[in-house]
Amino acid sequence: MCRLALKTADTPFSPYEVLTAMEAMQEGYDGSGLGLLLRGVQFDDFNYRGDLPILSGIAHSEAALQRLDEFMTGRGYEMKYDHEFDITPGLIEAKDRLKYIIRVYKDPVAADPSPEAVEQRHMEVRLDLRRDGEEHGGDLTIFSFWPQVVMIKEVGWPLAVGDALGLQDGRIKARVVMAQGRQNTNYGINLYACHPFFIQGIATMTNGENTAFVPIKEWLIGKQIPGYLGYQSDSEVFTHILHYTLKKLKLPLEVYKHVITPLKSNELDAHPQGEFLKGLRTACRRLIIDGPNAVIGTLPDETCLLVMDHKKMRPASVGGRPGVWAMASEICGVDAMIPDRDRSLDFQPMREHTVIIPPHRKEMVIWSQFNPFALPQAA
Amino acid sequence: MVSIQSVCTSPSSLTYHDLPWIIKHREDRCTLCGRCTSVCPVQAIYLTYRRQRMPKLDILQKKRGSDYRHFVGIRQRTSIENKCIGCGMCSMVCPNEAITPTPNSNEDRSLFHINQKGEAWKRGGRRNVSGRTILDRIIFDRISMLTDPALDAGRHEFNTNTILGRILPPEEFLRRKMAGEWIPPTREIFPFVIGSMSFGALSPNMWLGLLQGVAYCNEVLGIPVVMATGEGGCPPWVLKSPFLKYVILQIASGYFGWDEIIRAIPEMQCDPAAIEIKYGQGAKPGDGGLLMWFKVSKLIARLRGVPEGVDLPSPPVHQTLYSIEESVMKMIQTMSMAFGFRVPVYPKISGSTSAKAVLNNLVRNPYAAGLLIDGMDGGTGAAYNISMDATGHPIASNLRECYLDLVAQGRQNEIPLFAAGGVGKNGNVTQNGMALIMLGASGVHIGKYIMQATSGCLGNEMGRCNVCNLGICPKGITSQNPKLFRRLDPDEVAQRVVDVFMTINTEMKKVMAPLGRSQSLPIGMSDALGIDDPAAAERLKIRYVC
Ligand code: SF4
Ligand code: SF4
Numbered sequence: 057m058c059r060l061a062l063k064t065a066d067t068p069f070s071p072y073e074v075l076t077a078m079e080a081m082q083e084g085y086d087g088s089g090l091g092l093l094l095r096g097v098q099f100d101d102f103n104y105r106g107d108l109p110i111l112s113g114i115a116h117s118e119a120a121l122q123r124l125d126e127f128m129t130g131r132g133y134e135m136k137y138d139h140e141f142d143i144t145p146g147l148i149e150a151k152d153r154l155k156y157i158i159r160v161y162k163d164p165v166a167a168d169p170s171p172e173a174v175e176q177r178h179m180e181v182r183l184d185l186r187r188d189g190e191e192h193g194g195d196l197t198i199f200s201f202w203p204q205v206v207m208i209k210e211v212g213w214p215l216a217v218g219d220a221l222g223l224q225d226g227r228i229k230a231r232v233v234m235a236q237g238r239q240n241t242n243y244g245i246n247l248y249a250c251h252p253f254f255i256q257g258i259a260t261m262t263n264g265e266n267t268a269f270v271p272i273k274e275w276l277i278g279k280q281i282p283g284y285l286g287y288q289s290d291s292e293v294f295t296h297i298l299h300y301t302l303k304k305l306k307l308p309l310e311v312y313k314h315v316i317t318p319l320k321s322n323e324l325d326a327h328p329q330g331e332f333l334k335g336l337r338t339a340c341r342r343l344i345i346d347g348p349n350a351v352i353g354t355l356p357d358e359t360c361l362l363v364m365d366h367k368k369m370r371p372a373s374v375g376g377r378p379g380v381w382a383m384a385s386e387i388c389g390v391d392a393m394i395p396d397r398d399r400s401l402d403f404q405p406m407r408e409h410t411v412i413i414p415p416h417r418k419e420m421v422i423w424s425q426f427n428p429f430a431l432p433q434a435a
Numbered sequence: 436m437v438s439i440q441s442v443c444t445s446p447s448s449l450t451y452h453d454l455p456w457i458i459k460h461r462e463d464r465c466t467l468c469g470r471c472t473s474v475c476p477v478q479a480i481y482l483t484y485r486r487q488r489m490p491k492l493d494i495l496q497k498k499r500g501s502d503y504r505h506f507v508g509i510r511q512r513t514s515i516e517n518k519c520i521g522c523g524m525c526s527m528v529c530p531n532e533a534i535t536p537t538p539n540s541n542e543d544r545s546l547f548h549i550n551q552k553g554e555a556w557k558r559g560g561r562r563n564v565s566g567r568t569i570l571d572r573i574i575f576d577r578i579s580m581l582t583d584p585a586l587d588a589g590r591h592e593f594n595t596n597t598i599l600g601r602i603l604p605p606e607e608f609l610r611r612k613m614a615g616e617w618i619p620p621t622r623e624i625f626p627f628v629i630g631s632m633s634f635g636a637l638s639p640n641m642w643l644g645l646l647q648g649v650a651y652c653n654e655v656l657g658i659p660v661v662m663a664t665g666e667g668g669c670p671p672w673v674l675k676s677p678f679l680k681y682v683i684l685q686i687a688s689g690y691f692g693w694d695e696i697i698r699a700i701p702e703m704q705c706d707p708a709a710i711e712i713k714y715g716q717g718a719k720p721g722d723g724g725l726l727m728w729f730k731v732s733k734l735i736a737r738l739r740g741v742p743e744g745v746d747l748p749s750p751p752v753h754q755t756l757y758s759i760e761e762s763v764m765k766m767i768q769t770m771s772m773a774f775g776f777r778v779p780v781y782p783k784i785s786g787s788t789s790a791k792a793v794l795n796n797l798v799r800n801p802y803a804a805g806l807l808i809d810g811m812d813g814g815t816g817a818a819y820n821i822s823m824d825a826t827g828h829p830i831a832s833n834l835r836e837c838y839l840d841l842v843a844q845g846r847q848n849e850i851p852l853f854a855a856g857g858v859g860k861n862g863n864v865t866q867n868g869m870a871l872i873m874l875g876a877s878g879v880h881i882g883k884y885i886m887q888a889t890s891g892c893l894g895n896e897m898g899r900c901n902v903c904n905l906g907i908c909p910k911g912i913t914s915q916n917p918k919l920f921r922r923l924d925p926d927e928v929a930q931r932v933v934d935v936f937m938t939i940n941t942e943m944k945k946v947m948a949p950l951g952r953s954q955s956l957p958i959g960m961s962d963a964l965g966i967d968d969p970a971a972a973e974r975l976k977i978r979y980v981c
Binding site for chain 2: 271
C-alpha cells in the first residue's frame with residue numbers, strides 16, 4: 057500500500073520534513089518511488105514572485121534540454137531562474153537523468169491576459185512539452201507548469217531520493233508539501249504513473265486502487281477535455297474528476313465526495329439536498345469510483361483536502377494545530393510531521409467525511425456527506 | 436414378398452424413427468391408465484387394441500391353426516401434425532414410469548415434410564442451438580489481490596442497481612437544473628429485467644405469478660425488479676393499480692391494447708416504469724408480433740379490442756408516412772407527452788449490423804431514454820422457423836460495438852444500452868448478464884430463462900416442446916385455455932420469481948466482490964473480462980486467456 061504525507065503550514069518549511077514522515081511510515085511497504093509536490097514555494101537564492109509559472113520535470117538528454125529551451129523561447133517565455141540541485145550521484149537508481157528541471161519563467165505579453173487564458177496557456181505548455189518528450193523516446197518528462205508549484209518524481213527509496221537531491225539543505229521551502237511513496241504493483245514503472253497527479257493547479261494522491269478505472273478513464277477521455285490524458289495510473293482519474301467538478305462543473309469542493317462516492321438512494325431520500333444530489337449522481341454516474349482509497353489533495357489557493365472511500369477501506373489521519381496541519385496515510389506519519397500537537401484532536405475520517413484545511417489554516421473543517429453544503433444557484 | 440398394394444406409403448409417410456423424438460413404452464409396466472394419452476398436447480400417442488396371432492399346432496390331430504390374443508398398448512403416431520414434441524408430459528403423469536420420449540439420434544426426417552399444405556413451419560420457442568454460447572465462455576479474471584483486497588460479498592454493501600432513462604451530460608444537467616428546465620425521467624432498477632412477454636402470449640396465471648413475484652421483490656426484498664408487458668396491453672386492474680410502476684408497457688406495430696392503456700391514463704395511480712416501443716425482436720427480425728388464433732380467447736380479444744379467435748399478426752414495421760427515423764422520433768415524443776414527460780420511452784430493436792445507425796440516431800434525439808438490442812438467441816411465442824433459425828445478429832458483438840461507438844463519442848453515460856437474446860439460455864443467467872454489463876450494457880432483459888426457471892417451461896435448445904404458438908402449452912404457461920393454465924399455480928410462479936432474483940442478486944455480488952466493485956454496477960468494465968477464444972477476444976476487445 058502506498059504511503060501518503062501532506063504538511064501545510066503558514067511558514068514555509070523544507071520538504072525533507074515530509075520525507076522523514078515517509079520514513080516513519082516505512083514499515084510494510086516497498087518504497088519504490090517518490091512523488092513530491094511543493095506549493096507556495098520559496099527559493100533561498102531567488103526572490104520568487106508568486107505569480108510566475110514554474111516548470112517541473114526531468115530532461116534525460118542534452119537534446120531534450122535544448123528542445124525545451126527552444127520551445128519556451130519560441131512561445132515567448134523568459135527564464136528567470138533555473139534551480140540547480142546539489143546532487144549526490146549514485147544515490148539515484150536511474151542512470152539517464154541529465155537534469156532535474158525547476159525553472160521559473162516570465163509569461164509573455166499575451167493578447168488575452170485573463171486568468172482563464174493564462175491558466176489555459178500554462179496547461180498547453182505542459183501538455184506540448186510532455187508530448188514532445190513522448191515523441192522523442194521519452195527523453196523529456198514534464199510534471200507541472202504552474203505558479204507556486206514544484207513537482208519532483210523519481211524512482212527509489214523516498215529518503216534516498218531526498219538525499220540525492222540535497223533537499224535537506226533548505227534551499228527550497230514551501231507552505232504545502234505532498235509526498236507519496238509509491239508501491240508499484242499495478243502497472244509498469246513510469247514516472248508519469250507516480251502520484252501526486254496534477255492538472256491546472258489541482259493535485260491529488262491516493263493510497264489505494266480504483267477498480268472502476270477503465271470505465272471512468274474511457275468517459276474522461278471521451279469528454280475530450282485538454283489534459284485528460286495519461287492514465288498510466290488508475291489514480292490519475294481522481295485528480296481529473298476533482299478538476300472536472302471544480303473547474304468544469306464549477307461546483308463547490310464538498311460536491312467532489314458526492315461525485316466519487318455518492319450516497320445510496322435511501323440516504324439521499326433523507327438528505328436536505330437529496331433531490332439535487334440524486335440527479336447529480338445519475339448525471340455523474342460514470343465518475344463513481346470504487347475500491348479502497350483515501351484521496352489527499354491540494355488546490356491552487358493552498359486548500360488541502362482528504363476524502364475517504366465509501367467503505368473506509370484505507371487508513372488516513374489528520375492532526376495539527378492552527379497554522380500547521382498534517383495528513384498522512386498512517387498516524388505515525390502525522391506524528392513525525394507535527395510531534396507537538398494535541399493528539400486528542402486528531403481525526404480519522406470515516407466513509408462519509410471530507411476533511412478540509414482552508415487556506416487560512418486556522419482550523420480543520422470536518423464535513424460529512426450527510427450534511428448540506430452551500431450550493432449557490434442550483435439546489 | 437409383401438404385395439405392392441399393401442405397403443401403405445406416401446411421400447410424407449414417416450416411421451417413428453424418422454421423427455425427432457421416439458416414444459419408449461414399456462408394456463410390462465403399463466397399467467393402461469390412459470393418463471399419458473390424455474395429457475399429450477399433440478396427440479402423439481394413442482391407446483390401441485392389437486391382435487396377436489398365436490400359431491397353434493395340434494400334434495395329435497395333425498392340425499395347424501391359429502389362436503389370437505388381444506392386448507392394449509400405447510403407440511406413437513407418425514403424422515407430421517402429431518409428431519411427438521418431446522415435452523415429457525407423458526412421463527410426468529405416468530404412475531409407473533412406463534413411458535418416456537427419447538431424442539432420436541438419427542437425423543430428423545420430419546424437417547423435410549413439415550411444410551404441409553404449403554404452410555411454412557411456424558413455431559414458438561427459441562433458435563435451438565445448443566452448446567456453450569460466447570457469453571458462457573466469458574470469465575471475470577481481474578481479481579483484486581494485492582493493493583485492493585477483494586470485498587466480502589456476504590457482508591459488504593453493494594449497489595447492484597442500474598439506471599433506465601436518458602442521462603444528461605453533467606454540464607447540461609446543471610444548466611437545466613439552474614434554469615428550472617425539464618430533466619429527463621430516470622428509474623433506478625435492477626439490471627435484470629423480465630423481458631417482454633405479452634398478456635396473450637402468456638396465460639393469465641403466468642402473468643399474475645410474474646407480477647406477484649415482481650411486486651414482492653420490490654416491496655419486501657427491496658430489489659427493484661421491473662417487467663415488460665410485450666405487445667397486447669395490460670389488464671385494466673394492473674393499469675389502475677400501484678403495481679404499474681413495476682411494469683414497462685410495450686407498444687408495437689399492431690398497437691394492440693393501447694386503447695385500454697390510453698383510456699386508463701386518467702385513472703392511473705402511478706406512472707409505469709417505462710414505455711418500450713418495439714421495432715424489432717431478436718428471435719424474428721423483420722416480423723411483427725404474431726398471436727395465433729388458438730390463443731385469442733374472450734379475455735384477450737377484449738384487452739386487444741379485436742374479435743375472438745382470429746390470427747393477430749402485427750405488421751413488421753410501424754406505419755409511417757416517411758422514414759423510420761421520423762417514426763421513431765415522433766413515437767418517442769408522442770409517448771413521452773402522453774405521460775407528461777415523466778416516463779422514460781425507449782425503443783427495442785433486433786440485433787443487427789444496422790444497430791449502430793439506430794443508436795446514433797437516438798443519441799441525437801433528446802427524448803430517447805435508452806436502447807434495447809435483442810439478439811438472435813432470444814425467444815418468441817410464435818414465428819416462422821426460418822426467421823428464428825437464420826435471421827438476426829448475436830448479441831455480444833452487437834452490443835459491444837454499439838457501446839464502443841458511444842465511448843468514442845464520450846456519450847456512454849447518456850443512452851443506456853440494454854441487451855437481450857439468449858441471456859441465461861444455458862442456465863448461467865447471472866454470468867451471462869454480468870458479462871454483457873461489463874461489455875457495456877446497462878442491464879439485460881431475460882425472457883426464456885424466466886419461463887424456464889419460474890414456471891418450468893419445457894422448451895430447450897434441442898427443439899423440445901416449442902409449441903407456444905398453438906395454445907396447447909402443456910405447462911399452462913403460454914395458453915389461454917383454462918383447462919391448461921389452471922395447471923400453473925400463480926403463487927408458485929411468484930415464489931420462483933423471488934427465488935430467481937434473490938439468487939441473481941447474490942451471484943452479482945459474488946462476481947463484483949472479487950473484482951473490487953461495490954459502489955456501482957461495473958458497466959463497461961471490460962478490463963475484467965477474458966475469453967478462451969482469440970478471435971472473439973479481438974472482436975469484443977477483451978483479453979484472450981487460456
Ligand atoms: S413427450 Fe409429450 S408430445 Fe411426446 S408423447 Fe409424451 S406427452 Fe406427447
Ligand atoms: S412448455 Fe409451454 S412455454 Fe414452454 S416451450 Fe412448451 S409450449 Fe412453450
